[in-house]
Amino acid sequence: MLYFSRWKTIAIWAVVIIGALFASPNVIPQSVRDSMPRWLPSSPMTLGLDLQGGSHILLAVDRNDLINERLTAARDDIRTMLRDAKIGYTGLSGSGRSVQVRVREASEVDDALKALETLVAPVASGVFGTTSVVEMIQDEPEPGLLRYTLTDEGIDYRVSTAVTQSIEVVSRRVNELGTTEPIIQRQGADRILVQVPGLQDPQRLKDILGQTAKLTFQMVDQSMPVQEAIQGRPPAGSTVLYSTDDPPVPWLIEDRVIVSGENLVDAQATFDQRTSEPVVSFRFDAKGAARFGQATQQNVGRLFAIILDNQVISAPQIREPILGGTGQISGNFTVESANDLAVLLRAGALPADLTIVEERTVGPSLGADSIAAGEIAAIIAIMLTFAFMFVAYGSLGAIANIALAANIILMIAVLSVLGATLTMPGIAGIVLTMGMAVDSNVIIYERVKEERRQGRSLVQSLDSGFQRALATVVDANVTTFIAAVILFYLGSGPIRGFAVTLAIGIVTTVFTAFTLTRWLIAIWLRRLRPTEIPSGLIRFPAETKIGFMGMRKYAFTFSAALSVLTAVLFFTWNMNYGVDFRGGSIIEIQAKDGTADAADVRARLGELNLGDVQVQEYGNPADLLIRVEGQQAGDNAEQSAVEKVRGELQEEYELRRVEVVGPTVSAELAWAGTMGVLASLVAMLIYIWIRFEWQFGLGAVISTLHDVIAMVFIFVVTGIEFNLTSIAAILTIVGYSINDTVVVYDRVRENLRKYKKMPIEQLLDLSMNQTLSRTILTGTTTLMALLALYFFGGEVISSFTFAMLFGILFGTYSSVFVAGPLLILFRLRPDMFEADKEKDKTPLPSATAAT
Numbered sequence: 001m002l003y004f005s006r007w008k009t010i011a012i013w014a015v016v017i018i019g020a021l022f023a024s025p026n027v028i029p030q031s032v033r034d035s036m037p038r039w040l041p042s043s044p045m046t047l048g049l050d051l052q053g054g055s056h057i058l059l060a061v062d063r064n065d066l067i068n069e070r071l072t073a074a075r076d077d078i079r080t081m082l083r084d085a086k087i088g089y090t091g092l093s094g095s096g097r098s099v100q101v102r103v104r105e106a107s108e109v110d111d112a113l114k115a116l117e118t119l120v121a122p123v124a125s126g127v128f129g130t131t132s133v134v135e136m137i138q139d140e141p142e143p144g145l146l147r148y149t150l151t152d153e154g155i156d157y158r159v160s161t162a163v164t165q166s167i168e169v170v171s172r173r174v175n176e177l178g179t180t181e182p183i184i185q186r187q188g189a190d191r192i193l194v195q196v197p198g199l200q201d202p203q204r205l206k207d208i209l210g211q212t213a214k215l216t217f218q219m220v221d222q223s224m225p226v227q228e229a230i231q232g233r234p235p236a237g238s239t240v241l242y243s244t245d246d247p248p249v250p251w252l253i254e255d256r257v258i259v260s261g262e263n264l265v266d267a268q269a270t271f272d273q274r275t276s277e278p279v280v281s282f283r284f285d286a287k288g289a290a291r292f293g294q295a296t297q298q299n300v301g302r303l304f305a306i307i308l309d310n311q312v313i314s315a316p317q318i319r320e321p322i323l324g325g326t327g328q329i330s331g332n333f334t335v336e337s338a339n340d341l342a343v344l345l346r347a348g349a350l351p352a353d354l355t356i357v358e359e360r361t362v363g364p365s366l367g368a369d370s371i372a373a374g375e376i377a378a379i380i381a382i383m384l385t386f387a388f389m390f391v392a393y394g395s396l397g398a399i400a401n402i403a404l405a406a407n408i409i410l411m412i413a414v415l416s417v418l419g420a421t422l423t424m425p426g427i428a429g430i431v432l433t434m435g436m437a438v439d440s441n442v443i444i445y446e447r448v449k450e451e452r453r454q455g456r457s458l459v460q461s462l463d464s465g466f467q468r469a470l471a472t473v474v475d476a477n478v479t480t481f482i483a484a485v486i487l488f489y490l491g492s493g494p495i496r497g498f499a500v501t502l503a504i505g506i507v508t509t510v511f512t513a514f515t516l517t518r519w520l521i522a523i524w525l526r527r528l529r530p531t532e533i534p535s536g537l538i539r540f541p542a543e544t545k546i547g548f549m550g551m552r553k554y555a556f557t558f559s560a561a562l563s564v565l566t567a568v569l570f571f572t573w574n575m576n577y578g579v580d581f582r583g584g585s586i587i588e589i590q591a592k593d594g595t596a597d598a599a600d601v602r603a604r605l606g607e608l609n610l611g612d613v614q615v616q617e618y619g620n621p622a623d624l625l626i627r628v629e630g631q632q633a634g635d636n637a638e639q640s641a642v643e644k645v646r647g648e649l650q651e652e653y654e655l656r657r658v659e660v661v662g663p664t665v666s667a668e669l670a671w672a673g674t675m676g677v678l679a680s681l682v683a684m685l686i687y688i689w690i691r692f693e694w695q696f697g698l699g700a701v702i703s704t705l706h707d708v709i710a711m712v713f714i715f716v717v718t719g720i721e722f723n724l725t726s727i728a729a730i731l732t733i734v735g736y737s738i739n740d741t742v743v744v745y746d747r748v749r750e751n752l753r754k755y756k757k758m759p760i761e762q763l764l765d766l767s768m769n770q771t772l773s774r775t776i777l778t779g780t781t782t783l784m785a786l787l788a789l790y791f792f793g794g795e796v797i798s799s800f801t802f803a804m805l806f807g808i809l810f811g812t813y814s815s816v817f818v819a820g821p822l823l824i825l826f827r828l829r830p831d832m833f834e835a836d837k838e839k840d841k842t843p844l845p846s847a848t849a850a851t
Helices: 006-026 030-035 063-084 106-115 152-176 202-210 226-231 286-298 335-347 364-393 395-418 424-453 458-490 494-528 549-572 598-606 635-649 663-691 694-718 724-754 760-770 772-792 795-817 819-825
Strands: 054-061 089-095 098-103 123-125 131-133 136-142 145-150 183-187 191-197 215-220 238-243 250-260 264-271 278-284 304-308 311-314 326-329 354-362 584-591 613-618 620-629 653-661
Touching: 006 395, 006 494, 054 063, 054 152, 054 202, 063 089, 063 098, 063 106, 063 145, 063 152, 098 106, 106 145, 131 152, 152 183, 152 191, 152 202, 152 335, 191 202, 202 335, 202 354, 202 635, 215 286, 226 238, 226 250, 250 286, 250 304, 264 335, 278 286, 278 335, 354 635, 364 395, 364 424, 364 772, 395 424, 395 494, 424 458, 424 494, 424 724, 424 772, 424 795, 458 494, 458 663, 458 724, 494 724, 549 694, 549 760, 549 795, 549 819, 584 635, 598 613, 598 620, 598 635, 620 635, 635 653, 663 694, 663 724, 694 724, 694 795, 694 819, 724 760, 724 772, 724 795, 724 819, 760 772, 760 819, 772 795, 795 819
Parallel strands: 238 311
Antiparallel strands: 054 191, 054 354, 089 098, 098 145, 123 131, 136 145, 183 191, 215 250, 215 304, 238 250, 264 278, 278 326, 304 311, 354 653, 584 620, 584 653, 613 620
């Protein structure tokens, strides 16, 4: 395995050089990139919202609103069609999903059915209209009573159409704000994801997205005083609406719409020439201008109302006919509110109400702090890892460090090429992968040492070490890769960023370990012609003889007690669930004067009737973290709670981060997180069962489940907030623990084939001792990387890394004291494996190093 032809050498270094080219834009200033030739890579990684600031908003289409609108339209259609057909009717009403009407004359029922047949006609749907959907079905519960009911597929069709139309409207609105590279896309059947990076005013974005912007021009009903209509009953065909004033002013408005916002072709914020107040000027299309002109011609002297989302903006008097198709909307506008209204009118109305079910907003200042913290943590982790490998392996450690540097470059290059978004958990994924990437080299080097101790030459030892380590490294990394894939498909937002970096890191790790590291060692052998393996400052005994299996009863007792205690605490103590799983809001604020008063903030927020409000110091004396419990009135109530907090504190504090999760999304996230852990365990069980035997698969899953229980114990006892990043931490530990266990099991399988008559307890002790140095070295490098993240990565991921630190310790413990003894419990026997045709005792052919 140490021979490389010229084309292999060229291919290896071509990959590294190309990777360096694609990674270079991340360190080259924008001004320099702009002057570079176009054929050179120039796209750096995209920074996530948690690093550059911005807003992540998940909108849901209101299905009930669509149903009500469709039933209202159906009632109007029935009324118009029957009148046009001159058919008498009575009892036109709607309830639930149905609308019904009674035809007066039995002889006219067939005519009525024919007149209303368009209501049950199929409508085109799907791509290019290739399929059809029946929106309504008709039945006759009693003679003469016609009932039309919305179908499930009809409602789904309306929802899908509304989402498609809403995406177009939302895109136009967001683009009007002048933001760069917003992401607006469908998510699921009835949701729209909006991500706007680098946004300076997140509240304005929410205001823009939260309005339906249905503009109508309707006449004011002056047939009776509005107070009488409020106290009694409004005239038929009229409704009481309120103005946007404070306090609101009631108006009696005719239901008939003269002209709507659909007829607008332009809207601009301008200033009134007489009063210099901000107004919105508008212009109708030809149809709208004709209808508006006709209505104003016929109603000179009357009041007409300009209505936006069922609120009266203004109600001016028609002094003369308006025939030019232009006009202006005046009200209590500021310059910004006039601009926003013009944006809404130009973008068009939403086809249905959109509810914010999830919001995650990070201010630009917090994003800058996160970038700085991530860079410091990554640099320290790299320095610690490089130093440790050099101390442990000498010149071989230096070779491993060169491969590790290439690994990092390739990771960054792939992230840049894919256009992946780098988040703070993504940085954690890079640092963690770097710590775990060392494991491949450690496995190889420790195997080389072992082969050398058996009397093989240096070249034979190196060649055999790479050969025997290949299957172990692949199996160990595939299991972690499975966890990353499941995390990507079941996670969301920053968690997906973590999964992407982890998965890419695993692929680049295997590549560099078995290509670049081997090539460098081949060069080292040819140029320096060493006679012995370099020894570092850290030296382990050549052969340890620790009786691990003799301690299995104590280990089982400890693990069983820990599991029972965790179960008791889980059901008796209140776990500190974050907003991801219980709903509610998290708001991080920073005092503008540099000193935050938690008691004062707690007292002020306690008067807002928001339920349980927790305020605690966060990071430094200027920062506070506010937790507001989930509001019982639904998703809109969560947004109202945040607005109350903002209004109360915005004078003295800057809102650096806002996370709002409604009850609908929190239940979905909890389900997805649970399924993620279970799915990863099942997938790993299947893989290990296929690669080994059922005893190994079951043992690996049980020992990994033990680690999950241990991490739950840490969350319960310490009170660390359990949120989506906690699920990511658990899944990562699942991958790490399986990785560790597979390395041990691979050696057990090899020894089972080699030592047929050795008692299983003795064989397991031998296997554990043979892999002990690798277990300690890999655990140490990973812990050092995580410690760098914990102490220097900032508050945002501190709980994430804290949990992982304990997870690594528990994972290392379980791979020796749980996974191994379980094989005894499952009565694993050496005769389950066929003997290798070529025994290990057979001398390996001599190998030469060449390039």
